[in-house]
Amino acid sequence: MEIDPFIFRLSIFILSIFIGYYVVWSVTPSLHTPLMSVTNAISSVIIVGAIIAALAGDGDKEKIFDIANIYGYLAIILAAINIFGGFLVTQRMLAMYKKKRKEK
Amino acid sequence: MEIDPFIFRLSIFILSIFIGYYVVWSVTPSLHTPLMSVTNAISSVIIVGAIIAALAGDGDKEKIFDIANIYGYLAIILAAINIFGGFLVTQRMLAMYKKKRKEK
Amino acid sequence: MSSNLLAVFYLISGVLFILALRGLSSPETSRRGNFFGIIGMTIAIFVTILSVGNFSTGFIYLLVFLLIGGSIGALIAFKIPMTAMPELVAGFHSLVGLAAVFVAISAFLNPTVFNLGIPGDIKIASLIEMSLGASIGAITFTGSIIAFLKLRGIMSGSPIIFLGQHYLNLVLGITLVSLIFYLCKTQIDTWFWTIILISFLVGVLLIIPIGGADMPVVISMLNSYSGWAAAGIGFTLENTALIITGALVGSSGAILSYIMCKGMNRSFFNVILGGWGATDDKTKSTSKEQKPVKNGNADDAAFLMKNASSVIIVPGYGMAVAQAQHALREMVDSLKKNGVKVTYAIHPVAGRMPGHMNVLLAEANVPYDEVFELEEINNDFANCDVAYVIGANDVTNPVAKTDPQSPIYGMPILDVEKSKSVLFVKRSLSPGYAGIDNDLFYRDNTLMLFADAKKMTEDIIKSL
């Protein structure tokens, strides 16, 4: 009765799609931009792949700057820009709302 | 890098909880009862377990009415009542709304 | 059938169940939703049977039992009157709970088929899952039965509270946990049976302190329990369909009961903890023996009126006090947009001054040709789907026709009770100018909307 892990991943994939679908349905229009920006930041979870790629064969000195790893490092930079930029900029946008709210 | 299937199941379990959470948030109050009744019907998916239990060791004539199987069969009856009763009664309730809607 | 394919099919049926619940949350898609549920269930059953494989005697029995159960279910579904829905659902629930108990027992007795080890040496994880499943199933079973009895009126709807109740529950809870612990340690089956028995008791104890009015919440909560039970067993059986569906049902049931509590303005916590809150004022008032009224909210009212073909508005002094005329007009506009025919019925002495209602309706720009006096409109109530009585009371009181002793005897009244449903918007059950109770509040086709007339009307507009 062994089940291929792929099937599990597929299940997880499909269930996540449902969650993605439902979770934003009721978003307030004024939050469209922050939401987009946070989604963008989250999508740079691709950095996980980048890290694995970059550190592949690490320890083996010769291979450290293998062409594959370089792509990984590049991907890390790109993703990092996105992560920091994305979350921070969202923070800034949301802070704006907060302030207004307090004023009154 | 083998991952224990239990972890996958756990993931699936947790993701399903989220879906259950979001999926009914926006239900109209007048549909509370039908929704409850459908949820009830669905929860008799336990019949899957019952079937497995009932047919356990099937083919082995002697064991066919093993005490464990009997519990399985009992569970099948109970769950079957629920499945048929639940879906049909929901159908009836919903048909009521439909009719009203058409009248006008 | 390969276990992979099986898993895919289980996933599909899980998705179908999700779609079923989704569908049920709006009237337009509800029938489709039910249909998805049926397909999902069919797939789940079908592939399970196929996966077990060889079709010998057992298979025949299976079919027979399935049919027996199915026929009983179908019969009940067709025979039951529509008004008995809540108790029916409660009754059905108890079955799911019991089924879960049986499956758990079966797995406990015959762990080998489920790959859980051999009797007397079952995997610890499986034992925990199994006994949790059995325990929750058992609680669901007896709890649902109590709910059923209360709703059916066989048991009194008022909360049953006794001293030390909560301590007893606590003790039982601790016992359950320890028993599971011992079971895992010793694998002695007595513990297992004891767990089930105590859980039966807990189910009873949990529900008896909850008042009849809160039963729908309880049912939904039990629903949720049964979901968790199924999920627990799903882990035992390593069955994705059970896990997905169980989690789904478990969490959606919990949310639904939360939503219902909110809708009824009750504390979720109090209801679930059964009777914890029964000592505070709010619950106390419901525990007093009173004539029962049906209590609705804005969404119910909106739904009823949206689906009506004709609605008659009966304004009274309360509308004037709340200055609800503008909101009322808005509401009527919305209804008309939905294709509902709406008229106003003005009783000659509604309000506190002659023509009181007319002034206000004119202010809100209600066209004169929608406003009718008592004699013109009184016969129309019989053909109308909903009478929306907003802040009126005496002018609808049928006692004026029946009781010569009553101070309003002889006054002509608006026959709102003849319409299919009556919605009363007022803040409480207190009487109007004449100071007498209105029998209509307690009628079967009456839904009380307790709120300020303006507030309620605005809320209805929102949910239209």
Next chain:
Amino acid sequence: MSSNLLAVFYLISGVLFILALRGLSSPETSRRGNFFGIIGMTIAIFVTILSVGNFSTGFIYLLVFLLIGGSIGALIAFKIPMTAMPELVAGFHSLVGLAAVFVAISAFLNPTVFNLGIPGDIKIASLIEMSLGASIGAITFTGSIIAFLKLRGIMSGSPIIFLGQHYLNLVLGITLVSLIFYLCKTQIDTWFWTIILISFLVGVLLIIPIGGADMPVVISMLNSYSGWAAAGIGFTLENTALIITGALVGSSGAILSYIMCKGMNRSFFNVILGGWGATDDKTKSTSKEQKPVKNGNADDAAFLMKNASSVIIVPGYGMAVAQAQHALREMVDSLKKNGVKVTYAIHPVAGRMPGHMNVLLAEANVPYDEVFELEEINNDFANCDVAYVIGANDVTNPVAKTDPQSPIYGMPILDVEKSKSVLFVKRSLSPGYAGIDNDLFYRDNTLMLFADAKKMTEDIIKSL
């Protein structure tokens, strides 16, 4: 770190991302949502690093690059003016796309580390996933760049359409599919590079025919693409975090762009298929060079006013035509309940008869002490957050102060443009009684709400 533990952590970060998105859908929880996102990301990065294990040179580089990227990102985030948000998001997107391409390339070049086989003999499934990931990533990259350029104004915002565009896209699409097929069959790396190149081209072609006004939708759609790319790579790397998050971002992005289309009354299909619809009337009108106006909906208006500390209502003839006075009063009541200070500014010649607005406001029971004439209130606009101009036009037109040629020169006007934001409720850009264009419509702090005044006001009430 065991792979099981790793998987659990990935699950946790997945759940945190879900909570992040959930949080972002309502203003109250939005900051918490962002926080969840940050934690989720931190966990994901952290455990990945731990899982890779030995901390040698590569690890240092990793940290360095992480910091470089992080600093650049932080710098941009702090420096960028708030008005440049949309293009910023587009720019960031392109990076995610490119990162996905790089990771795919890396996996392709060095499949062994990822357990995908050896170069030249990569598992078919992995090859498919990998090339899909790379292709979608590449499309996201160039697509986002075009969107960025359009929003930044570097490229013209008007749709670029040429003959045979759709056929070209079709051909390219088919080519991509065939290339993937050949790649799987032959494992020749040229195909892989070609796929990426063609995908770059497709990204450009997909976005250029879409008009500047639709860019937000496009960004959200590209967002969704980048999610799918991540999910694809997640399958390749057998990484649950990537799968969950990718699917989450993929579907939520798609839904968000759908919601945005609906909000703007555009066809989702047309926008996504880029330029398909550009030939029908609706899109044509936007492709004409016009003075741009900011176009809002009821939710935006509700949000702005709810969060304002003072709002001034400026009614005009349009309110009278729409008979929106009752709805207006309701809206003001809601705002007041939210703690907003609301007053009415009546221009001496608003409407078509002396005292026109007064009659209507009195009918809706607006208290007299909230109603001010021009001279009393005109200075207050400078201190007010929102001016809600409902069906008024000429009486706010600043041309009366500036242009001696204009027919309304010399008339005192309400200085609505001095308030922080101005909401104009009217059905179109057409002029009022005096027949002259109103410059205010095109101002930066103006939001046009195109609708019937009553309808719009009711919608605002709903979202308050």
Next chain:
Amino acid sequence: MIIGSISENKQLEKRISITPEISKKYISSGLEVLIEKGSGEHLGFSDDDFFKEGCKLESKETVLNKSNIVLQLNLPDDKNLDLLKENSVLIGNFNSNYNKEKILKISSRKISVFSLELLPRITRAQSMDILSSQANLAGYKAVLDSFAIFRKAIPMMMTAAGTISAAKVLVVGAGVAGLQAIATAKRMGAIVFSTDVRLASKEQVESLGGKFLVVEGAENLETEGGYAKEASNEFKKKQEDLITETLKKIDIVICTALIPGKKAPKIINEKMIENMKPGSIIYDLAASQGGNAAFTKADEIVEKNGVIILGETTILNKLPTSASNLYAKNLFNFVMNLYDNKNNKININLEDEIINKTLVK
């Protein structure tokens, strides 16, 4: 059974007690209707209009001679009373306290006299309640009349030629007449204040959009019948202060405060009027019972410091058609309660509170 009505003294009374519309109702209930010729002409009801509905038009004498039930507004003069036949019934609004003797004299001739101002204020009697129906119209008309003579416009108007601010109206006494006055003034766009001694009236005033002047520590001065009691001195003092302050900004005052069977309470005194703005108007509907304001003279217009004080006692003569319609309908409902349809006879059932209390004895 014959029911009839003769002309009132048209100098003093413009209303009539049977309208063509109501005569139709009597006839379809099985009664015959006799009307004095020309009695409705001043309201545009020609003899022909009555005739068409099935009434007989007769001379005054014939009507009185033949009718079993005679419906009037005011007590007919002695000459006419003498013509009433034995066992007949006379119904109207006869101010029975004041006219007691005269009425008892008639009663002694086996004529039952019902005076409808005596009607108990029970729910069932509402459809016969002439006090309510007439007070309602009086309240409406008082506002319209005072607005018509006011030298300024009532509603707020912000115009290119400046702003006219809304007029401020005070309604003294928020009974039936007062409430209708509030409603009418409110809908014209005035800012309306009101004062009363019954606590329930606050909510009622507010339900019409008026502002209630709350006298601190007010006791509830409502009797069981729904009428007002006389107020305590302390209350009166507080009320006075409040009203004095309020009146300084008031443009129009409508007085409707009454205490049944007593003189109307004096609420607006000389000093208050002195402090009012010139051009203001006091319209005193309580004039027939002495008025709520100082200087009020029944049916006269008095001017003091530029304040115009009208003491109106016959205001319904200015709204005769509507008033007659309602009055006639009230009487009809009363007669139907009295008349035994099956046996075609009058049934003076003294068990019936309505009949018992209105019969003057």
Next chain:
Amino acid sequence: MIIGSISENKQLEKRISITPEISKKYISSGLEVLIEKGSGEHLGFSDDDFFKEGCKLESKETVLNKSNIVLQLNLPDDKNLDLLKENSVLIGNFNSNYNKEKILKISSRKISVFSLELLPRITRAQSMDILSSQANLAGYKAVLDSFAIFRKAIPMMMTAAGTISAAKVLVVGAGVAGLQAIATAKRMGAIVFSTDVRLASKEQVESLGGKFLVVEGAENLETEGGYAKEASNEFKKKQEDLITETLKKIDIVICTALIPGKKAPKIINEKMIENMKPGSIIYDLAASQGGNAAFTKADEIVEKNGVIILGETTILNKLPTSASNLYAKNLFNFVMNLYDNKNNKININLEDEIINKTLVK
């Protein structure tokens, strides 16, 4: 610079052209204000009230002799005109078409006469537009007056004594006066119909809750200035049929239709009036230009078949305070446009459309 005003003939004209409030504004703009003694007393504006604001109270002669600008309502009589000094300015509402000769005679004495009914209907002139400000009040008052004399109650009232149905009002001509009449009748609870020849007025009528009687195939008869042109015969016929039908159920008609410089259109003819219900009222504000209804006589009350027809030409005398307030403000705005503050002189700039068109020449 001195600005002044003398008493009107109080028999014919109750309004005044400078109120105490406005005199304050003149003074703070740097002008001196002379008022004839006693000229505001009938409105409750005592000489003292003017004096307090800084005006000088003088005899008629002194005022006319000294003032550089004289503000009036109607043209003063010859005797007073002779007293005007050279280079002075006379402003008012002088019916300049009719009084052309007389005015030119004055002009010849180097006196500039401005008659404000000539004001162009441009946006900038709105604050000086006396026709609008006065017509607005006239529309309001016409409704109030006619409601006050109507024998029934206006609003719908469903009461225990039966239902009073809402009165139906027809407003003929939906200009400034007509629109205000519609608004006023509507707020009192009447059902309001209206008719006009200008197409834009349909939307305007509906914006006030009135029902517009749509004449089929109606052409737009609006001139550029916003006034009406005369209608074609075909249109008139269709309008006639529609109005005839409508009038059968109408209780009150308010007539306001005018065509500038022409006789008022006759819209309600004899036959229509014959078919109206007795007791109905026609209130004809167009009476000064011949009236919109048949039988209309200026300043007389005519009764035909029970229908009462009032031809009102001086309705603003019934609302003198409000009317004066607005009129005085209009004049103030006009004077401010004429007066050169810096050089303290009158600047008759004929480039200015407002000055050019109102100067009678």
